[in-house]
Amino acid sequence: MNSNLPDDWSPADNPYAIALSESSWLRATVALNVARMHGDDVQVGWFSSRQIDARTLVVALRQLLAAVKLERIALTDLGMDPSVISALDDAEQVFLDALPNIKHVRDGLTHFEDWARGTGGGSQKDARKTADLRDVARDFWSFGYDPITDTVTMGPYSISVSAAVPAANALCDAIYAATRAVDQRTTAELQAQVIQALTDAAIPCAPPQGPVLVSQGHDTRVWLSLNLGSVSDAEHEELAERVAKVMAHAGLRLTSSAFPQAQDIAARLAAGEPLHVERNSP
Numbered sequence: 001m002n003s004n005l006p007d008d009w010s011p012a013d014n015p016y017a018i019a020l021s022e023s024s025w026l027r028a029t030v031a032l033n034v035a036r037m038h039g040d041d042v043q044v045g046w047f048s049s050r051q052i053d054a055r056t057l058v059v060a061l062r063q064l065l066a067a068v069k070l071e072r073i074a075l076t077d078l079g080m081d082p083s084v085i086s087a088l089d090d091a092e093q094v095f096l097d098a099l100p101n102i103k104h105v106r107d108g109l110t111h112f113e114d115w116a117r118g119t120g121g122g123s124q125k126d127a128r129k130t131a132d133l134r135d136v137a138r139d140f141w142s143f144g145y146d147p148i149t150d151t152v153t154m155g156p157y158s159i160s161v162s163a164a165v166p167a168a169n170a171l172c173d174a175i176y177a178a179t180r181a182v183d184q185r186t187t188a189e190l191q192a193q194v195i196q197a198l199t200d201a202a203i204p205c206a207p208p209q210g211p212v213l214v215s216q217g218h219d220t221r222v223w224l225s226l227n228l229g230s231v232s233d234a235e236h237e238e239l240a241e242r243v244a245k246v247m248a249h250a251g252l253r254l255t256s257s258a259f260p261q262a263q264d265i266a267a268r269l270a271a272g273e274p275l276h277v278e279r280n281s282p
């Protein structure tokens with residue numbers, strides 16, 4: 001675990017961000033495996049490196065769908081706009097259209113203990129209605145990568161390796177877009193909370209001439225600064241102290257991006273440093 005994380009951190013706090021993180025790792029795994037499969041084959045003991053990479057590729061592609069599932073659950077729990085979820089659903093369908101047999105190929109690979117006996121679920125279960133276990137096992141067996149056709153096959157199912165990278169990239173981009181939509185909504189809500197707290201304290205913050213400026217950055221953070229030209233030098237320190245107290249009363253804190261551990265927040269604000277606003281941990 002990252003040692004910089006607070007003691008009370010949990011992945012359950014932001015599962016939508018976990019989905020993005022895992023999908024990024026999986027995207028890189030797909031790209032790495034495809035590049036090696038399209039490169040020179042290397043013998044690893046008795047085995048072909050391309051065949052080894054094919055196995056990892058299949059698992060990574062299937063796990064991208066798990067990342068989508070987590071993202072969708074998180075979006076639903078957060079009450080996100082249905083259009084955000086719909087866009088993610090559409091991207092998942094495009095991925096499945098490009099790699100229509102990915103579930104079957106992965107199932108045969110990771111559930112070999114069942115598929116080798118003909119006792120697997122899904123398509124093997126259906127096949128057992130008209131064939132015995134031995135025939136079912138044979139018909140759904142034999143995993144491998146064919147460099148001539150550039151396909152990975154498991155029994156009667158195959159996927160195109162050349163389609164893997166663009167499909168993974170598009171799906172990961174959709175997960176990123178959904179995650180950013182969450183961050184943008186959270187930022188807008190935080191900005192509104194900051195403005196309301198300042199307004200309730202009779203501290204003007206209307207742009208562009210207000211003595212306090214509250215804005216959203218491209219980093220999806222809320223930034224607060226003093227408009228030094230709108231107040232006299234003598235008022236800078238007093239205004240900064242008032243703002244800091246108002247933020248603390250609202251359950252918010254001001255943090256320096258240059259010196260995150262700095263305690264002289266009011267002084268930094270009075271000096272003109274933009275500070276970002278964060279909610280205090282519950």
